[in-house]
Amino acid sequence: MAPPRHRGRGFSRRIQYGLFFGYVAAAMGVVAGVALVLIARFDPLAFEGIRGLALDATTPVTAVTRPIVRGGGSLAGEIGGYFNAVSENRTLHARLANAQRDLIQARVLAFENARLKRTLHLVGDQTVPIVAARIVGSDLSGTRRFATLAAGTADGVATGQPVRAADGLVGRIAEVGSHAARIILLTDGGSAVPLRVVRTGEAALGEGRGDGALEIHSTTVGGPGFQRGDLLVTSGVGGVYPPDIPVGVVTGTSGEIATARPLAEPAKLDFALVLPQVAAPPPVEAPAGRKH
Amino acid sequence: MSIIESDLLGQPSAWRLQALPIVSTMIGSCVGLLPFIATAPVIPPFGLLMALGWRLLRPELWAAWMALPLGLADDLITGTPPGTAMTLWTIIFLGLDLVDSRPMWRDHWLDWWIASVSILFCAVGQWAIGYFVSGGGALWPIIPPTMLAILCFPPIARLCAALDRWRLAK
Numbered sequence: 051m052a053p054p055r056h057r058g059r060g061f062s063r064r065i066q067y068g069l070f071f072g073y074v075a076a077a078m079g080v081v082a083g084v085a086l087v088l089i090a091r092f093d094p095l096a097f098e099g100i101r102g103l104a105l106d107a108t109t110p111v112t113a114v115t116r117p118i119v120r121g122g123g124s125l126a127g128e129i130g131g132y133f134n135a136v137s138e139n140r141t142l143h144a145r146l147a148n149a150q151r152d153l154i155q156a157r158v159l160a161f162e163n164a165r166l167k168r169t170l171h172l173v174g175d176q177t178v179p180i181v182a183a184r185i186v187g188s189d190l191s192g193t194r195r196f197a198t199l200a201a202g203t204a205d206g207v208a209t210g211q212p213v214r215a216a217d218g219l220v221g222r223i224a225e226v227g228s229h230a231a232r233i234i235l236l237t238d239g240g241s242a243v244p245l246r247v248v249r250t251g252e253a254a255l256g257e258g259r260g261d262g263a264l265e266i267h268s269t270t271v272g273g274p275g276f277q278r279g280d281l282l283v284t285s286g287v288g289g290v291y292p293p294d295i296p297v298g299v300v301t302g303t304s305g306e307i308a309t310a311r312p313l314a315e316p317a318k319l320d321f322a323l324v325l326p327q328v329a330a331p332p333p334v335e336a337p338a339g340r341k342h
Numbered sequence: 343m344s345i346i347e348s349d350l351l352g353q354p355s356a357w358r359l360q361a362l363p364i365v366s367t368m369i370g371s372c373v374g375l376l377p378f379i380a381t382a383p384v385i386p387p388f389g390l391l392m393a394l395g396w397r398l399l400r401p402e403l404w405a406a407w408m409a410l411p412l413g414l415a416d417d418l419i420t421g422t423p424p425g426t427a428m429t430l431w432t433i434i435f436l437g438l439d440l441v442d443s444r445p446m447w448r449d450h451w452l453d454w455w456i457a458s459v460s461i462l463f464c465a466v467g468q469w470a471i472g473y474f475v476s477g478g479g480a481l482w483p484i485i486p487p488t489m490l491a492i493l494c495f496p497p498i499a500r501l502c503a504a505l506d507r508w509r510l511a512k
Contacts, residue, residue, distance in 0.1 A: 076432050083428035260483045
C-alpha cells in the first residue's frame with residue numbers, strides 16, 4: 051500500500067493554518083493533562099466532584115448487568131459439582147461434625163469473653179456499620195485495583211471509611227459520588243493495612259501487590275515469623291481499620307516477607323458493609339529543635 | 343473505490359459520519375465497566391484500541407487534539423487519575439502524525455507494529471502516572487494485559503473497518 055495521502059499535503063493556506071492550530075491545541079492539551087496529573091498528585095480531592103458525577107453516571111450500566119455475569123460464572127462450578135458429589139458429601143459431613151464441636155466451644159468462649167470485658171469495663175470495640183450496599187463492579191483494565199459500591203454520600207459514605215464483607219476486610223473508600231463510591235481494594239498497590247498474626251500476636255503490615263495477593267512485612271525484629279496457613283486480622287493500630295477483622299491467610303513465606311491471599315475474594319462479593327472510621331488521637335507534635 | 347463513490351454520491355448523515363468513531367471509542371472505554379471484579383488487571387484497554395484503530399484506518403478523520411476529549415472521557419469512565427489518558431493519547435496521536443509525515447510504504451503489519459509500540463507506551467505511561475499519583479505496586483502485572491492488547495489490535499482494526507463501511511454507506 052502506498053503511503054497515506056496525509057492532510058498536510060496541499061497548498062491551501064486555510065488547511066495549513068488549521069493544521070498548525072490543531073497541533074498548537076494538542077500541545078497545549080498535553081501541558082494541561084500534565085497539570086491535571088500534578089494536581090491529582092498534590093491535591094487528591096481536587097476532582098472529587100466531577101469524578102463522583104462520572105461514577106454516578108456509569109454505575110447503572112454495571113449494576114444492571116452484574117447479576118447476569120454472576121449467574122454465568124457460577125454455572126460452570128455447579129455442573130462440575132455433580133461429578134464428585136459423593137466424596138464431597140462425605141468430607142462435608144465430617145467437617146460439619148467438627149464445626150459443631152468448635153461452634154459450641156466458641157459460644158462458651160464468646161460468653162466468657164463478654165463477661166471478662168464487662169468486669170474490666172472495656173469499651174470501644176462496638177462498630178455499627180454505616181450502610182450495607184451492593185458491590186457492582188470494578189475497573190478491569192487499569193493498573194489500580196478498585197471496586198464500585200452502590201452507595202454514596204446520600205447514604206453517609208465518606209472517603210477513608212473501611213469496607214468489609216462477611217468473609218473479611220475488602221478495602222477502604224477512595225472516592226464518593228452521591229449514589230456510588232469507589233473502593234480501593236486491599237490488593238491495590240497503594241493500600242497498606244496494619245495487621246496482627248493470630249497464632250503469635252506478632253504485628254505486621256500488609257501491602258497490596260496489584261496482582262491479587264498481599265505482601266506481609268513483619269514489623270517486629272526477631273519475632274517468631276510467619277508460617278503457611280497463618281490467619282491475619284487487622285490490629286486496629288493507626289485508627290483507620292477497626293481491630294480484629296479477618297484479612298487473609300498466609301500462602302507462602304520467604305524470610306521476613308510473606309505473601310497472603312485475601313479472605314474476602316472480590317470476584318465473589320455481592321454485599322459489603324461500610325464501617326465508620328475509627329477516631330484516632332491527633333498526632334503528637336514533633337519535638338522542637340534547640341533554639342539559638 | 344466503492345467507498346469513495348458512495349461517499350460522493352449518497353450523503354450519509356453528518357451525525358453518522360462524525361459521531362460514530364467518537365461514540366464507538368467511548369463504548370470501547372466502557373468495556374472496562376463490565377461487572378467482573380478483578381484483583382489483577384485482565385482486560386486490555388479497549389478505548390485506546392478503538393482510538394488507534396480509527397486513527398490508523400482514517401488518518402484524515404481526526405486532528406491530533408481529538409485525543410484530548412476522548413482521553414478525558416476514558417479517564418473519567420475508568421477512574422484513572424484525570425489527565426492520564428488525555429496526555430498519553432495525545433502524545434501518541436502527535437507521534438502518529440510524525441510517522442505519517444514520513445513517506446514510506448504502509449501495510450497492515452507495519453500498522454500493527456505502530457499500534458504495538460503505542461499500546462506499550464500507554465501501558466507503561468499509565469503505570470508510571472499511577473505510581474506517581476498514589477503509589478502503584480510492581481510493574482510486571484501490566485505485562486499480560488498489554489500482550490493481550492497487542493494481540494487484540496488486529497480484530498479491533500477489522501471492527502473499525504466494518505464500522506467505517508457502514509459509516510460511509512448510503
